Amino acid sequence: MKTRQEDPRAREVQQALGRALGILRRRRGIALRETAARTGVSLSTFHLWERGEVEPSSEHLRDALASLGYDFYDLQDVLESVEIVSEPLQPEMPEEERLVREIVEDFALLLKLRERKEARILDEL
Numbered sequence: 001m002k003t004r005q006e007d008p009r010a011r012e013v014q015q016a017l018g019r020a021l022g023i024l025r026r027r028r029g030i031a032l033r034e035t036a037a038r039t040g041v042s043l044s045t046f047h048l049w050e051r052g053e054v055e056p057s058s059e060h061l062r063d064a065l066a067s068l069g070y071d072f073y074d075l076q077d078v079l080e081s082v083e084i085v086s087e088p089l090q091p092e093m094p095e096e097e098r099l100v101r102e103i104v105e106d107f108a109l110l111l112k113l114r115e116r117k118e119a120r121i122l123d124e125l
Contacts, residue, residue, distance in 0.1 A: 010097055015052030020078040021064060022050040028068050038067035058103060071115075072108030 025035050036046035040063060048054040049064070056064060065071055 014055045018050045018052030023078050024068050024070050039064045071111045
């Protein structure tokens with residue numbers, strides 16, 4: 001878990017991520033406690049993620065999304081729907097944030113490709 005308070009834009013993104021996690025959880029109608037247990041973290045940790053006070057690692061974020069039946073594409077859709085990530089990447093964006101966004105996008109693509117491959121294999125059976 002990382003806290004990022006030194007950069008106001010990073011803090012804004014962290015809070016947006018937390019709001020998006022909360023939206024996805026509520027869409028499924030799953031309690032905070034159950035989601036935390038499914039993700040393998042404490043209730044207080046997941047609560048801090050949703051409040052945007054602590055940023056989950058990419059692995060924990062993936063696990064949280066999977067426990068809710070979502071993936072990174074779904075997360076990105078929620079972020080865009082509330083106009084958080086709708087602006088294009090700008091040159092003044094910190095390098096770390098740009099790299100994290102690229103990793104998230106690449107990971108989401110990898111998950112989609114894997115799902116398509118598995119679906120194709122099942123169709124062939």
